[in-house]
Amino acid sequence: MKKRIGIIGNERSTYDEKDQHTYYFSYTPRDFIQGFLRANSLPVILPVGIVEDAVAYIEQIDVLVLAGGQDIDPKYFHQARHPLLGEVFEARDEFELALIKEAVKQGKSIVGVCRGMQVLNVAFGGTLYQDTSLTDYTLKHVQSPISLEHPTHDVTIKETSLLRQFLPETYKVNSYHHQFVDQVANHFTVTAHTTDGAIEAIESTYYGNTIIGVQWHPEQSCHTHPLDQEFFKYIVENL
Template identity: 85%
Template sequence: MKKRIGIIGNERSTYDKKDQHTYYFSYTPRDFVQGFIRAEGLPIILPVGVVEDTVDYIQLIDVLVLAGGQDIDPKYFHQQRHPRLGEVFEARDEFELALIKEAVKQGKSIVGVCRGMQVINVAFGGTLYQDVSLTPYTLKHVQSPISLEQPTHDVTIKQRSLLSQFLPSTYKVNSYHHQFVDKVANHFEVTATASDGAIEAIESKFFGNTIVGVQWHPEQSCHTNPLDQEFFNYIVQHL
């Protein structure tokens, strides 16, 4: 049986001028789905749901993947909202935090990308910078208008980390985020950093499962960059 990869979904709406009706969608970026299909995994999209169903959702899957999206409500790391905080989606925050908790209970691996890494850090007691203006970092971490298919800055990968098993010690990544990990959660190790000191990856095996988060977007370039596809291959083959 193929490894079942549960990718947390997001929600959006669109207004149809023709019938004057608003339609709501649950979705995940297609690039995540395609990356795991190429890795011969079985991607399953988990829509934002109710906390009471997290036990059943986690039982359905082998690996939980947390994708990018909105900012995380700072109440979850005991801060007031800063004026530069972006859009939040509290139902998603609550659901993802419950999924993470349940995945640990059931011993399932957890992977976070961009926001996903940040919510992992928050779930285990870490904090975030709510905006780049509150950090000492100097690189351009929102690379627009440059396409996310194109890497724009280097990260240094820690030796003997999970990431070092398929990435070189210095690796160029794409970047599209205005929030950053600040205080790292207990029992997590920083395993990649940017040249300006920004935390680019965290890992832990303390809780009995494998947990890894990256700040960049391998899903946006895995169809053109074989090393970014290795991110998906590793998840399917080893987690």
């Protein structure tokens, strides 16, 4: 049976001028779906739902994947909102935190990408920098207008990390984020960082399951860079 990969969804709306109606959508980036399909798994989109249903959702999947998206409400790491905080989606924050808690209870592995890594850090007691301006980092971490298909800066990956099972010590990644992991959650290890010191990956096996977070976007480049597709293969075959 194919492994079931539960990918947390997001929401957006669009207004149709013709019929003057607003339509609402639950979605996840297609590149996540394609990456997991190529890895011979069964990707499942988990729409933002009610916290009480987290148990049932996690029971239906083998691995939980937290994708990118909005900023995380800083109330979850005991900070006031900074003026440069971006859009937040509190219902998604609450639902993802419930899914993470339940995945740990059920012993299911968790993978976080970009925002997903940041949510993981917050869920286990870590904090975030709410904006690049609050750091001393010098690299261009929002690489626009360069497409995310094209990696733009190097990360150094720790030799003993899970990531090193399929990635080299120095690897070039793409980058699109203005928030960063600050204080790392207890029982997590920093397993990749940039030349300017930004944390690019965290891992933990302390809670009885495997938890991996990466700050870059392998889903955006996995169709053009084989080692980024290995990210999806590793999740399916090893977690």
